[in-house]
Amino acid sequence: MTILIENTRTGRKEVFEPRNDPVRMYVCGMTPKDLPHLGHAFMFIHMDVIRRYLEYSGYSVHHVQNFTDIDDKIIDRAIKADRDPMDWSQEHTEAYFKVMDRLKVLRAHEFPRVTESIPAIIQDVQQLIRSGHAYVTSTGVYFDAGSFPTYGELSGRTSDDGLAGARVAVDEEKKDVRDWALWKVDSTGPIGWESPWGRGRPGWHIECSTMIQETLGSHIDIHGGGIDLVFPHHENEIAQAEAATQETPFVSYWTHTGLILTDGEKMAHSSGNFTTVTDVLSKVAPDVLRLYLLSVHYRSPLHFSALALQQTKTGYERLLGVLRTRGQDESPDNNALSKSGLEIRKTFESSMNDDFNTPRAIGAIYEFGRTINRLAPTSSVTNVTEAKNIFIELLEVLGITLYEPETNSSNIEPYINMLVAVRQQLREANKWDLADQIRDDLADLGVIIEDTADGTDWRLT
Ligand SMILES: [Zn+2]
Ligand SMILES: [Zn+2]
Incomplete structure (x- = not known):
């Protein structure tokens, strides 16, 4: 039995021949800045099915998925909501687990987090500087794209595309518009770590490279993520990892999921058309x-x-x-x-x-x-x-468990009414989390709760 996987890097369907046992699988995880939307569900469910099918086929799989648990957008959202960024991030990390558990997305074996990987990230940046692939400026440390000859191979972008696509003002100190920050100096922001280049935060792309290296090593079999991560995120991951370890290719099979479109537009927070x-x-x-x-x-x-x-x-x-x-x-x-x-x-x-x-x-x-x-x-x-x-x-x-809902409603009516009443009391006591939990758990059992102007109704799906 042969499994074919389309590899984004080559654009071809290739025979799956993992080099590692268990199979090493990394999936780019959430930036927990708000609630998981349908695009996340699409990506994580499909990655879950890839893992489940490999296991069905007799492979064991070691699945790692990160949380980008601190970044500029998380800090922005938290500040706007007058909240502590780390609390905000933690809360939305928990929301991820709650939602994905309901969807029966198997939990990864490891969930590395950026905030727990800072010393390793700093070491990797130092190593890239030493080997001539990165340089220091007054604003941070940058990867030198020109030092990596096959840059652009994954996405098929040439350096000319990079120039044409650059809408931001070119940083005077950067050698090349394609260069990206490995470390951003930020002496006054609410969240920062000391580094040899000053207090600041790591860049997004180096975080994943380091977390992969730390949890899975210098070569992995499958790397998954949304198609919108191909450029620049995964392109940069390749450059960082392969420049640092000389191990090419560092990923055997790149699997990218499509986008969710509503009226032809990408479902995203930025366009305000996302459905949780x-x-x-x-x-x-x-x-x-x-x-x-x-x-x-x-x-x-x-x-x-x-x-x-x-x-x-x-x-x-x-x-x-x-x-x-x-x-x-x-x-x-x-x-x-x-x-x-x-x-x-x-x-x-x-x-x-x-x-x-x-x-x-x-x-x-x-x-x-x-x-x-x-x-x-x-x-x-x-x-x-x-x-x-x-x-x-x-x-x-496929992760689908056929579940026969209870159809004899007369038996369960008093119990549902009781839960609805308890939920009402929790709401009156401002215990929204618990109240929502009851609503979600009932929904899993096929009972839909609807709050109306004159009380709460429920019905069976
Ligand atoms: Zn990533
Ligand atoms: Zn999102």
Whole structure:
């Protein structure tokens, strides 16, 4: 069984031959400046499925994902909200875990943070200066792009593009517009660390290089992130890592996820059109959102549509319906269903082996569900149970656990009413966190709470 992965650096699908066991996988994580939005969910769920599928295929994976837990934007947001930047960052880091746990994104084995990596970052910057790849100015330390001959290979940008794209005023002391800060001197800002070049903060790009080196070493098998990170973030990571260690390529396979577009525009904080994951999860169950986001290939853009999300909900209910099928006690074993089970596994695997083609894999699972429904009346109980087990197992590889919501509402009504009343008391006592927790947990169980002008309503999804 061969897995093909499209590698951004070469632009080709390549046979996956990891050099390390366990497979070393690094994913560029959140800058916890505000709540996770759909773009984050798309990226982290697809990376999660890549990891899950490699594990299904017999690899063990060591997954590392960082938090850029301090940067200019975090400081700006915190100051605007009259809050301490580190508290702000910590709060949004917790929000990441809360949301991604609900979406069943497996936790990475390690979560390095910038604020815990400062001494190692300073050492790496010193090493780049010593080896002639970086230089000191009055504003900080810069990487010398001209010292790295293959600069631009990942993104395909030449130095001319770099010039044309530079909209900021050229820093007089910089040798080349492409050069970027490894250390930014900032003697008065609210957050800073002492360094040989003065008090300040590291640049974003060197942070990831150092955290990779510290946790995984000088070579990794898979590096993931959003397509918007290719340039300059990942281009610069390559230059820093390969200049420092001479290990080329430092990443075997670059996997980049597409953007989420609303009305053709990138969903981003800067354009103010982002939808938080928590918002979406007040309308659909986590598994429905997963199914929706996985119905697009990870490298493709996703054109977000509320209608398509609702249609996925119907699709998910059809999947649940398959679980309710039963075979006939008197039926003899029906080979057609067993054969179909073997075929679906093959189709699922060949789809996933082809650069993790989740839309095709999901299509095959739907098709198998229809086959089970059709053949169940003429199949034995054993046949149907075996088929359903394969059906459930393959959905689990995608992180989707079929969960049958309780439909007999009369049994649960008093309990929900009680939780709604407790939540109301918490709100009156300004304990918003706990109140929101109850709302989110109920949403996971298929109970949607709606606050209206005259009290709180609830309904089952
Ligand atoms: Zn990064
Ligand atoms: Zn964001």
